[in-house]
Amino acid sequence: MTVIATRYLREPAVGGRFGEFGGRFVPEALIPACAAVEEAFRDAWADAGFRHQLDMFRTRYAGRPTALTPAWNLSAELGITLLLKREDLAHTGSHKINNVLGQALLAQRMGKTRLIAETGAGQHGVATATAAALFGLRATVYMGERDIDRQALNVARMQLLGAEVVPVTAGSRTLKDATNEAMRQWVAAVDDSHFCLGSVAGPHPYPWMIREFQSVIGDEARRQVAAELPTGVPDVVVACVGGGSNAAGTFAGFADTTARLIGVEAAGGAAMTDGTPGVVHGSRSLVLQNADGQVAEAHSIAAGLDYPGVGPEHAHLGRSGRATYVTVSDDEVLAALHRLARAEGIICALESAHAVAWVLRAAGTDELPRGSTVLLTLSGRGDKDLGQLR
Numbered sequence: 076m077t078v079i080a081t082r083y084l085r086e087p088a089v090g091g092r093f094g095e096f097g098g099r100f101v102p103e104a105l106i107p108a109c110a111a112v113e114e115a116f117r118d119a120w121a122d123a124g125f126r127h128q129l130d131m132f133r134t135r136y137a138g139r140p141t142a143l144t145p146a147w148n149l150s151a152e153l154g155i156t157l158l159l160k161r162e163d164l165a166h167t168g169s170h171k172i173n174n175v176l177g178q179a180l181l182a183q184r185m186g187k188t189r190l191i192a193e194t195g196a197g198q199h200g201v202a203t204a205t206a207a208a209l210f211g212l213r214a215t216v217y218m219g220e221r222d223i224d225r226q227a228l229n230v231a232r233m234q235l236l237g238a239e240v241v242p243v244t245a246g247s248r249t250l251k252d253a254t255n256e257a258m259r260q261w262v263a264a265v266d267d268s269h270f271c272l273g274s275v276a277g278p279h280p281y282p283w284m285i286r287e288f289q290s291v292i293g294d295e296a297r298r299q300v301a302a303e304l305p306t307g308v309p310d311v312v313v314a315c316v317g318g319g320s321n322a323a324g325t326f327a328g329f330a331d332t333t334a335r336l337i338g339v340e341a342a343g344g345a346a347m348t349d350g351t352p353g354v355v356h357g358s359r360s361l362v363l364q365n366a367d368g369q370v371a372e373a374h375s376i377a378a379g380l381d382y383p384g385v386g387p388e389h390a391h392l393g394r395s396g397r398a399t400y401v402t403v404s405d406d407e408v409l410a411a412l413h414r415l416a417r418a419e420g421i422i423c424a425l426e427s428a429h430a431v432a433w434v435l436r437a438a439g440t441d442e443l444p445r446g447s448t449v450l451l452t453l454s455g456r457g458d459k460d461l462g463q464l465r
């Protein structure tokens with residue numbers, strides 16, 4: 076196995092820069108709040124006691140390590156070896172719990188009593204409501220009205236867990252608008268509230284901190300794949316990208332290997348493919364925007380990928396050539412979801428089906444020749460999407 080230089084994946088440069096991306100572009104009132112989160116995270120991450128506590132909750136509460144399941148039937152059909160990292164099996168049904176357990180423990184350590192969060196598909200909102208219930212914190216979750224309609228099941232789950240779900244009626248009434256509102260509310264409530272952001276986006280230290288909390292996916296998968304494949308590492312590592320947290324966590328485990336890293340975006344919300352450099356939600360990254368620099372509206376059948384930006388680390392990984400980003404259409408996603416369900420007995424989230432769709436398209440081509448070995452992160456389960464699928 077050839078090892079390649081990837082230090083940049085482990086720690087962003089001073090100020091939270093990933094190459095030319097990242098940083099902290101927030102109203103002045105939030106600069107001390109971001110600095111306090113950074114200091115608390117640095118302190119906690121260096122503290123063996125914090126890590127031990129987080130590991131305990133990951134194992135005994137969230138059900139980690141999650142399984143690595145060979146997709147036996149699809150592998151045979153496609154002529155490849157396809158291994159699925161099963162974040163759908165984590166408590167609350169997606170990878171979002173990895174990040175939230177870390178941030179909720181951090182909030183407690185900082186003496187905060189409330190979590191403020193934004194959510195698109197609702198999975199991050201459910202994870203936040205869950206951790207708030209566990210740790211005795213209040214939770215307020217901002218959600219676009221359109222997503223409230225699409226993801227009614229998750230709204231009910233959040234409310235049952237005791238969270239307040241606040242509808243956001245501005246703009247496209249999706250994740251971008253919910254994030255704007257959550258950040259605005261944080262300004263007003265920094266004294267007692269922690270902003271529990273759900274992806275590797277936002278101002279420093281969020282993209283770095285959340286990547287670190289999610290790298291448990293890649294670290295586990297690295298060990299599991301090594302036990303499964305004679306080569307030790309797969310040829311290709313693939314994950315869907317909204318803000319990019321499940322992909323960032325997965326890629327982190329394989330950054331120093333020869334594995335090709337592939338991020339899959341929704342064709343209608345492809346900041347990596349169609350975006351240009353700009354600032355969104357406190358971070359410089361690639362953003363879908365018009366000629367005046369106004370953030371454009373994204374579209375995806377998957378509420379969690381319906382976002383006009385992408386985390387700054389992905390912008391850097393894409394520009395530096397370490398990772399490749401591709402898009403798939405809504406139709407391919409639906410077909411992939413159905414095919415995985417019928418072939419393997421796994422109903423995955425619409426978001427995760429983006430990664431599956433790329434594998435189905437690429438298998439047998441130069442992109443993914445026969446005999447290739449592939450690790451695919453299934454970021455979540457599809458129960459939340461059944462209303463949309465019927």
Ligand SMILES: Cc1ncc(COP(=O)(O)O)c(C=O)c1O
Pocket residue numbers: 169170195196197198199273274275315316317318319320321322378379380424426427454455456
């Ligand atoms: C199951 C699932 N996968 C993926 C995503 C996209 O987020 P990220 O790109 O941060 O992993 C979401 C967001 O809601 C989600 O619910």
